[in-house]
Structures are given as structure tokens and as C-alpha cells.
Amino acid sequence: MKNVEVAVVGAGVVGLSTAVCIAEALPYCSVTLMADRFSPDTTSDVAAGILICTPFADLPLERQQKWFKETIDHLLAIAQSEEASEAGVLLSSGWQLHKEIPVDKKPFWSEFVLGFRTMTDHELKLFPNHKYGQAFTTVKCECSNYLPWLEKRLRKAQGQVVKRKVVNLQELSIQGYDIIVNCSGLGAKTLVEDSQVHPVRGQVLKVQAPWLQHFIRDGDGQSYIYPGIHHVTLGGTRQADDWRLEPDEGDSQGILERCIRLEPSLSRARVLGVSVGLRPSRKNVRVEKEQLFLGSRLVHVVHNYGHGGWGVTLSWGTALDALGLVRTCLFERPPRARL
């Protein structure tokens, strides 16, 4: 009998993670990952890839905790392995700062990062504009390494990788795919006509500042400094419904000014480049399945998109959830006819 044909749409960190999870766990599924853009041209490639998060409003916190924990545990294991440099996964220590004392002093993920604690007054003296802060060690995942590493892992698990633009799900149904996994991010807006998906534009600078070893993030999400393997990422912007992919000179100026305020030594850093990414935002990330009649066939669709700025942070956890949904699809497929 034939294998179950699974199409995964999207080759960002969510699509690749999901494809790897399915291909490795379900050997009787033929997994084909398809996308029109691959690393280094995905939204994930623009992301700094640091594991922190703010929660989605209407999803159970336990579910989001599980996603965070599964992702960071998965990445910590890579960081502790010989694969770390190739996969681009490293530990990163630093501070999250607040101008006012936050209502919730313990983010939902605080017990999953390493050594989470409130900053001492002594530490806070480094940041005179901030009243409160948290220190911890988390994971930074460099997508320019991590995505090709995942792709290699997918191919090793017999997954196929195809460059093509998927215009609608019907074409996949007609081609005989039994299960479609939608990891199209912002593309879901047109692919499944989800009007809830919208871009939140983020611009970042890549600078050369190898003397910086700690990350610094302002809790408002407007200013951050993330040292990585290849460069330091400075951000950022959060411009809702702004579709411009071109760098904005004014934004660059603002980012630099805000970051220099946090870390004055950056005024001597050389700017290597500017990147823009459109965060695939949605009120709540969509990890669920449905059955659709497409091209006169009943097809299972598993959705895994709308991660906003937390795609890397929740990638492995939501991929495992999507795998679980694919598993249930297998059991729900209408039975075969009998001769």
C-alpha cells in the first residue's frame, strides 16, 4: 500500500522544524517540504533567534509553557553537543530591563531558561535609565546556520525539499497529498485566506562589536542588543501592518540611538548591514487541524503559523504539537474500500 503523502508548506524555522519532526517520527509518511523562499531569504533569517517570549492572550498558558520548554530543551541539547557550531545554537547570558517594575515579575518561561533571577542593585547601576531587571541565560539560535542544518536533517530522514510557490491548497490535494501542513507564516493570509494574520515589521542592524558578550533587551521590545556568532544584532521596530521590506533610514537611526543609550560602546561599532522581516503575527498562534474538501477529495490540513516574533522560541514545541495532529489525522482517515 502506498505511503501517506505529507506536504509541508513553508521553509522558515517553523516549517523546517515541523517537517523534521514528522519525517523522523513517522517513517511511513513521505514528507515533502515546499516553499518559494529558503534560507537565507526567510523571515526567520532576519530574526535574532533569542529564546524569550511574551504570551498569546487567549491560549492556555500551560500550552505555551510546554512549547517554550520543549523548544529550549531541544536547543539546549544541541548547544551541549558537537553539532552546536554547525547548527548555530549557543548559550547567551544577559539582561532584560524594565523602566518600571513590571506587574508580573516572573515571565511564564522563567523556570525553563537557566539561572533566572532578579538583577541586583549593583548590576542595575550599569543601566541608569532602568529601575528593574532580570538576568538569565537562554539560547540563541542563528537561523542562517540552523535552517540549513535542519534541512540536512530532514533530507537524512528521507524528506524531500522542493522550491515552488504554493498558490492554494487545492493544487496539493489534486497532486495527491493526503495531509497538508501549513507553516506558511504571513503567507497564510492568502494561502488559507486568514484575515487575522498581519505583518509586524521589524528592522534590525547587524554590527561588528565582538567585545560585547551579554545580551541586553528592553522589556518594551523596542530596543535590544543580541551578540551572536557572526555579528551583533541591534533592534528593533514593531510596526503593525507595515509591509515595507526596504530598510528605512530613520528606523536605522532610531535603533542605533536607542541601543547606544543602553550600551555606549556601540557608537564605535561598524554597521555591517540592515535587514527587514515581517513578523507573521496573529492574535493567537494557530496550531490546529481541520478537514477540507479540496479538489473533490477530503484532505487533512494541519495549521502551524502565526508565531509573530516568537517563531524560533516556539518552533520545536509547536512542531511537536503539529506532529501530534498529523498522527491523529492518520487515524481519522476514512477507511479503505474493500474488494
Add this chain to the structure above:
Amino acid sequence: MQAEWEELARRNWLTENEQSQIPSSVSPHEKGYYFHTDNPYKDWPNAFEEGLRKSKEGDLPNAVLLLEGAILQDPQDSEAWQVLGTTQAENENEQAAIVSLQRCLELHPNNLHALMALAVSLTNTGMRQDACEALLRWLRHNSKYRHLLKGKPHLVGSPVSQRRTSRASTVGRYESSLLSEVKELFLEAAQQNTDTDPDLQTGLGVLYNLSAEFNKAVEAFNAALSVRPDDYLLWNRLGATLANGDRSEEAVEAYTRALDLQPGFIRSRYNLGISCINLGAHREAASNFLTALSLQRKSQSHQLSHQVMSGNIWAALRIALSMMDQPELFQAASIGDLDLLMKAFNLDI
């Protein structure tokens, strides 16, 4: 519920190597046949003849009881086992069909009808290797074709399965080579024939189903139908092949022909329901499953009704109801309330 769906999945999707990953409640090698405990026909005179007649009329549940009665009177009656097997297959009760046909073949090893029917049932349960071997045996015991096996000593003699090694990797490779060898023999046999042999074409259709070459299987069954246009079993096999090859609309036409010829043909009714699911006609699907279940219940047995109805028809009914977004009907199916469901769908009991 979950166990049931897993069982369905085991039978329908995960038919090969991955079978072992999912615990199954029914062993495919189950040897025993479970007789109805309270059979009103157990001392019936001429039970076999009457059972055969009922089976031909399409009163499958009573045919089953009569044939069981005949066997209780003479457990060595290989013909009764054969007809019981084919009737249980039409009654959508594959496990009972397989056990009955195997018993028939123990008593009468070269019964060609039983070998072909067994090959079909084994194909349906995903037991490809055993299905191939049944078809090979069919060829070997068929006076028209046994000469084709001359010079192929590895295909003659004791069942090949007894000689196969237990290593999974070699079994997989061996299995596909057996399938292609048996297929070649059947094609060779077809070429030597001047007239179309519908049984040979049926075997070919089964073999092409095993290799998922559904369009070729359709051709084979169509060839068989050109000789036996009133054979409802063939119409159903054509329909199932079309359905499994993603041609559900055409499958519906074929099942309709089968059911016109034999309205009591429960398997074809079940298959029609499945095609309705695939086409998005959930209400029609549920109606067909309910009709099949109520036909099964209409037997003269005093057995509890759920014991005469097929579990996989109930499971398929639940799938159809789950898509209709009517939780009270789904609930009724979960507790097996056939009367309530028949009423809800305006079906006569």
C-alpha cells in the same frame, strides 16, 4: 473510541511494516471461528442448501446462521466452509471470512473459489504476502495454468512462507519479488488465453491492487465484467479499486450496479458509504452505513444485536457523523443506538 480508530488505521493505512507499532486487538492469524451461540438453525435439515440459497438471495445474516448450522452438523463440510467464508466477506466480516476459507482449504486444498476469495480477503486486510501466495496456489492448482510453473521450482511445493527467513529486511525484499513474479505468471497466463478468463482477470485485478496500480486493476476487473456483466462481486471489486485509486465518483457508479444486482450486499453498501465520505456527502454516507447495520441486525438470531453487526461499519458511521457537527447523533453512535439513528435519518427499520 481511540482503540477503534487505531484498529481502523491499522487495517486501512498502516498495513505493512509499521503494523507492529500499533497494538492490535485481533490477531490476523486468529484461527478460531466464533459461532453464534444461539443458532435457531443448528439442527435444521438441509441447512447448507438453504444457506446457499439465502446467500444468493442476499439475505446474508440468515445465510450465515444456516451455514454455521450446516457446519455444526458436519464440521468436515468443506463446501459449507467455503460458502460461509464468501458470505461473511459479503457481510463485511473479513476476519470470519478468512478463518472460514482457511478451514475450507485445510479440508480441500485445491478449491479454486476458496483460494481466490481468500486472496481477496487477505488483500483487504493488508496481508500482501499471504495474498500473493494464495494466488500462486490458485495458479498451481488450476489445470489450465499449472504448466506455467514448470521450470520454476522455487515457486512450487510447500507454501513459500514456511521457507522465508524471519529477518524483516529480507522479507520485505522477498515480498515484492514474489508479487512481481506472481504478476508475471498471471500476465503470461492471460496472453496464452484466446478467450478472456474472468477468474484469471480477477486475480490480476487483486495483484494490481496489491501493488497499488489501481488503473491497471480497473482494466482487469472491467475485462472480467465483459464476460460476467451480472457478477455483483466483480462490480464491487471494480468500485473498491476505483475508490482506492481516488476515483470516488466512478466508484459510486460501480457500487450502484452491484447493489442493483444484489440489494443485500452489505460490503458494497459499506464501500458506498466510504465513497460518500470521500466525496463530502456525509449524510448519504451515514444513511448507507445505517442501512448496512440494520440489514445485519435483521437476522433470526437471538444474539445481542451488537454481536451481529460489524465493528468497522460502526466506526465508519462515527466518522461520517463526526463530520456532520451533530453531537447528539455522534453520541447515539457511540452507545450503539441504532433505532435512534434510523429515526433521525428517516430510515425504515
